[in-house]
Amino acid sequence: MTFIFWLISRLPLRVLHAIGGAVGLLAARLPGRYGRRLEENFRQAYPEVSNAMLADAARQMGRLVMEMPYFWSRKTLSVHTENLDDYLWPELARLGAAGNGVIILTPHLGCFEVLPQSHARLRPVTCLFKPPHQPWLREFVERMRARPNMAMAPANPRGVRMLVKALKRGQAVGILPDQVPSGGEGTWAPFFGKPAYSMTLVHRLQQLTRAPVVMVYAERLPKGAGYRGHLRILCDGGMLPDDPAAASAVINATIEDLIAIDPTQYLWGYNRYKHPAGAELPPDTLSATPTVTNNNIQ
Structure with missing residues (x-):
């Protein structure tokens, strides 16, 4: 599999995107289920979505898949990126100057593989990931994603401890905030007007470390031209709401805000609204999305 990934990664990005x-x-x-879920989730968020947008969302999913071998098998980052080195990473350095680290949220939007690699060229980052069940595949993913200055933390108690230690060292951590947690490890919060089981990990980490929380998105540019970075600052010197459900609602609202830049680049085929075993039933009245004021750099 390593050879296949290497072989694919030799193709230009524009060819892989095509x-x-x-x-x-x-x-x-x-x-099958995938195509139905993609359309259902997209229409939940944007009821008037056109067939052309649905088709483009499907294409974006395929581009995301082809980006994995491209970024995993290349040891140096050799793509064009706008706003990352000039704006986003210096802004994160400013936020981390207090010594509490920075919690970087990267939703299932655009290319989330390029962001930790780009950041790791400058400063250390520890990224949370959900390890595959098969041991050989788990080892493969960790080995392919690992880079100097970039550690991979599995989504289990050991991985959470790695995140806490990194933040206490004043370093950055990366988390997919719209990853559905296991039952009992999350809370229900609105996402495009529908209850979605959402992680409380970000809230817990900030309560422990008082680290600032930001959300970043690498917009995929046409024809393999590279990526444009977008940043939303959720907490700069302040804290998320004390209530975990309210904190998750703020995070989900910020994801919605970033998705609006280009809705076709969100991973609508992901089972975002599933009900994990062991999770309580969602409240019947949970539908309101909070109003969030962010500091934006694009």
Whole structure:
């Protein structure tokens, strides 16, 4: 598998995006759960979404898949990125100057593989990931994603301890905030007007460390031209709400805000609204999305 990834990674990004777009569209049009979920979730967020936007969302999913071997198998970052080195990373350095580290949230939006690699060229980052069940595949993912200055923390108690230690060293941590947690490890919060089981880990980490919380998104530019960074600052010297559900609602609202930049680049085929075993039933009245005021750098 390592050789296959290496072979794919030798192709130019524009070629991989073209191949991924065709494969993603085909996958969404095949009979099955994936295509139905993509459309249902997209229409939940944007009821008037056009068929062209649905098709583009399917293509974006295929491009995301093809980006994995590209970034995992290349030891140096060799793509064009706008706003990362000039704006986003200096702003995160400013936020981390107090010594509490920085909690960086990267939702299932655009290319989230390029962000930790770009950040790790400048400063250490520890990234939380959900390890595959198969030991050989788990070892493969960790080995392919690991870089100098970039540690991978599994989504388990050991990984959470790694995140806490990194923050207490004044370093950054990266988390997918819209990853559905296991039952009992999250809370229900609105996401585009529908209850979504959402992690409380970000709230717990900030309560422990008082680290600032930001959200970043690497917008995929057309024809493999590279990526444009976007930043939302949730907490600069302040704290998320004390209530975990309210904190999760603020995080989900910020994800919605970033998705609005280009809705087709969100991973609508992800089962965001699933009900994990062991989680309580969502409240019947949970639908309101809070109003959030962010400091934006684009």
